[in-house]
Amino acid sequence: xxxxxxxxxxxxxxPRDGLQNETEPISTKAKFAFIQALAESGLQEIEATSxxxxxxxxxxxxxxxxxxxxxxxxxxxxxxxxxNQKGLERALQAGIKKIAVFTAASETFNQKNIRMSIETSxxxxxxxxxxxxxxxxxxxxxxxxxxVCPYEGDIxxxxxxxxxxxxxxxxxxxxxxxxxxxxxxxxxxxxxxxFILKKIPAHKLALHFHDTYGTALANTYAAMELGISTFxxxxxxxxxxxxxxxxxxxxxxxxxxxMLNRMRVETGxxxxxxxxxxxLVSAELKRDLQSRQWQRLKAQSADDNPxxxxxxxxxxEEP
Amino acid sequence: xxxxxxxxxxxxxxPRDGLQNETEPISTKAKFAFIQALAESGLQEIEATSxxxxxxxxxxxxxxxxxxxxxxxxxxxxxxxxxNQKGLERALQAGIKKIAVFTAASETFNQKNIRMSIETSxxxxxxxxxxxxxxxxxxxxxxxxxxVCPYEGDIxxxxxxxxxxxxxxxxxxxxxxxxxxxxxxxxxxxxxxxFILKKIPAHKLALHFHDTYGTALANTYAAMELGISTFxxxxxxxxxxxxxxxxxxxxxxxxxxxMLNRMRVETGxxxxxxxxxxxLVSAELKRDLQSRQWQRLKAQSADDNPxxxxxxxxxxEEP
Numbered sequence: 001x002x003x004x005x006x007x008x009x010x011x012x013x014x015p016r017d018g019l020q021n022e023t024e025p026i027s028t029k030a031k032f033a034f035i036q037a038l039a040e041s042g043l044q045e046i047e048a049t050s051x052x053x054x055x056x057x058x059x060x061x062x063x064x065x066x067x068x069x070x071x072x073x074x075x076x077x078x079x080x081x082x083x084n085q086k087g088l089e090r091a092l093q094a095g096i097k098k099i100a101v102f103t104a105a106s107e108t109f110n111q112k113n114i115r116m117s118i119e120t121s122x123x124x125x126x127x128x129x130x131x132x133x134x135x136x137x138x139x140x141x142x143x144x145x146x147x148v149c150p151y152e153g154d155i156x157x158x159x160x161x162x163x164x165x166x167x168x169x170x171x172x173x174x175x176x177x178x179x180x181x182x183x184x185x186x187x188x189x190x191x192x193x194x195f196i197l198k199k200i201p202a203h204k205l206a207l208h209f210h211d212t213y214g215t216a217l218a219n220t221y222a223a224m225e226l227g228i229s230t231f232x233x234x235x236x237x238x239x240x241x242x243x244x245x246x247x248x249x250x251x252x253x254x255x256x257x258x259m260l261n262r263m264r265v266e267t268g269x270x271x272x273x274x275x276x277x278x279x280l281v282s283a284e285l286k287r288d289l290q291s292r293q294w295q296r297l298k299a300q301s302a303d304d305n306p307x308x309x310x311x312x313x314x315x316x317e318e319p
Numbered sequence: 320x321x322x323x324x325x326x327x328x329x330x331x332x333x334p335r336d337g338l339q340n341e342t343e344p345i346s347t348k349a350k351f352a353f354i355q356a357l358a359e360s361g362l363q364e365i366e367a368t369s370x371x372x373x374x375x376x377x378x379x380x381x382x383x384x385x386x387x388x389x390x391x392x393x394x395x396x397x398x399x400x401x402x403n404q405k406g407l408e409r410a411l412q413a414g415i416k417k418i419a420v421f422t423a424a425s426e427t428f429n430q431k432n433i434r435m436s437i438e439t440s441x442x443x444x445x446x447x448x449x450x451x452x453x454x455x456x457x458x459x460x461x462x463x464x465x466x467v468c469p470y471e472g473d474i475x476x477x478x479x480x481x482x483x484x485x486x487x488x489x490x491x492x493x494x495x496x497x498x499x500x501x502x503x504x505x506x507x508x509x510x511x512x513x514f515i516l517k518k519i520p521a522h523k524l525a526l527h528f529h530d531t532y533g534t535a536l537a538n539t540y541a542a543m544e545l546g547i548s549t550f551x552x553x554x555x556x557x558x559x560x561x562x563x564x565x566x567x568x569x570x571x572x573x574x575x576x577x578m579l580n581r582m583r584v585e586t587g588x589x590x591x592x593x594x595x596x597x598x599l600v601s602a603e604l605k606r607d608l609q610s611r612q613w614q615r616l617k618a619q620s621a622d623d624n625p626x627x628x629x630x631x632x633x634x635x636e637e638p
Contacts, residue, residue, distance in 0.1 A: 153635065185581035186540045214574040214611030215581075217537040221505045248611055255533040262504035262534075292533030292567055316472065 005229035007266045012038055016047040017250055018238025020057050026284045028062040032069055037277035042268045045077040051087035067094035088128050092135055099132050101125040102142035105160045106149035126170040133171050141172035147184035147192055157192040175205055182212025186222035193226050206230035209251045216251035217259055236278030236289030252291020324548035326585045331357055335366040336569055337557025339376050345603045347381040351388055356596035361587045364396040370406035386413035407447050411454055418451050420444040421461035424479045425468035445489040452490050460491035466503035466511055476511040494524055501531025505541035512545050525549035528570045535570035536578055555597030555608030571610020
């Protein structure tokens with residue numbers, strides 16, 4: 001275990017990546033309460049919203065209002081997705097200090113997702129990133145389908161490295177590699193991330209796993225063994241997956257925090273407070289959430305039987 | 320990846336460990352259909368039932384009838400749990416060729432589970448194992464709570480090694496280490512299994528993970544890195560967990576098969592046939608099952624929208 005980082009940084013993406021995949025929008029007030037509860041859990045960074053066109057993602061159409069209220073919550077970096085210069089202007093207007101631009105490692109996916117080739121998207125983002133850096137913002141770059149694409153199948157690791165290097169070259173400070181359809185295995189992580197690490201240092205990379213096929217924690221562990229220490233997760237596993245209806249979405253923040261607690265890897269994040277935050281969204285959406293921990297904690301809190309073993313348990317679930 | 324085994328043996332425990340944790344018993348006929356469907360998936364070994372006293376586990380009270388019908392299914396090793404000499408007699412009578420005895424690494428758990436100290440249980444099982452070996456049966460030994468106990472918390476790895484060595488000494492041929500409440504992390508696996516492997520070769524060990532806390536596949540991967548190549552799983556993740564109501568049970572067979580397929584590790588097991596087998600039980604129990612793959616495949620098969628991406632996907636889910 002000596003090669004594993006003693007501390008992992010969790011980037012909470014539930015308010016953006018989670019809520020944008022929910023069919024029904026929830027109110028700005030509920031989103032703010034969710035983000036406030038997340039901030040109280042000890043999270044250092046929360047991706048709060050996206051400045052895409054309101055018609056593209058109606059669920060996040062309140063980005064300007066929501067983002068401008070976030071300055072009331074101290075001590076947390078709030079970031080937002082920015083698709084173009086118009087989006088950057090809105091983000092600056094709302095007082096956002098960190099933005100994320102996004103492309104893909106699969107041409108077909110990028111065309112379908114943002115109607116541009118990867119090359120064109122990088123050119124467009126170059127202007128956005130330059131302007132953002134001038135305004136003293138921090139910039140993250142997402143690479144979707146970094147392992148598997150629903151249209152193209154397996155993505156060559158050389159292609160992922162090319163896109164990652166291109167993003168760093170236009171000024172992006174951290175690249176987040178996304179397993180968009182959640183289909184990767186620890187072997188994919190070893191092969192692709194291991195290859196990229198020959199050229200890009202670990203501290204410039206984050207991993208963004210989805211749990212559609214149940215492999216997200218195994219992939220996280222494989223990435224930690226390679227020296228990665230930043231992971232994107234979503235409270236409650238919010239998000240679903242548009243390419244596999246009804247299936248699980250992002251890796252649940254609770255699930256990662258539990259595993260890391262047990263591994264004595266620090267996150268600074270309180271598991272029960274994340275559960276409380278995601279439970280607010282569960283109540284708004286009127287549905288159960290999908291992270292294993294959310295379901296377990298909900299079952300436990302609903303269990304009124306005083307003879308249940310877990311009431312007398314000496315097993316400490318948190319450090 | 321060179322250290323990982325190219326082939327993993329899956330021991331299917333759904334009919335026993337899965338169904339014994341279901342509140343409602345299902346009919347012998349339905350169980351037989353389930354086992355037959357499992358056998359068609361390519362599984363080499365299936366733990367079919369348990370010869371405990373029918374009053375102790377009414378769900379498996381049909382052990383004698385069920386087991387005696389299994390000879391109709393060729394090419395699969397069918398095993399059964401045997402708690403004592405009476406159980407062994409019943410197993411022999413029914414034509415069972417492999418039995419499993421069971422103790423724990425936690426004194427408190429063993430007392431509550433089978434009302435004996437670990438030492439007494441080993442003495443009792445010594446007679447059973449000797450007799451079973453004389454009758455040319457194969458014998459597996461389970462160690463429950465090999466990592467964490469709901470009553471005692473973390474279990475010292477020295478204790479687990481002691482019990483494993485004692486089981487081997489009384490003639491058990493394979494020891495299955497169980498994470499009974501599903502609370503272990505890859506670090507626990509490295510520390511406990513790594514320690515045991517200094518004294519016991521990998522081919523004498525199996526790992527039996529539950530997915531209550533979502534860590535089962537991560538733990539499996541950590542165990543594979545240590546050279547373990549036998550894993551117990553349950554179709555559909557059947558089983559629940561009596562110590563965390565409503566939470567996930569055994570690691571789902573579908574989930575493990577998917578991950579191993581993606582890692583190019585052979586299992587000989589067909590994922591969709593496992594899904595078909597567990598769907599039979601889902602229909603009997605009138606509830607959804609909990610493995611990630613079961614839920615994903617169910618959502619996919621329920622999706623009648625011809626424009627859904629997964630219909631056109633070039634991503635091959637099976638080799």
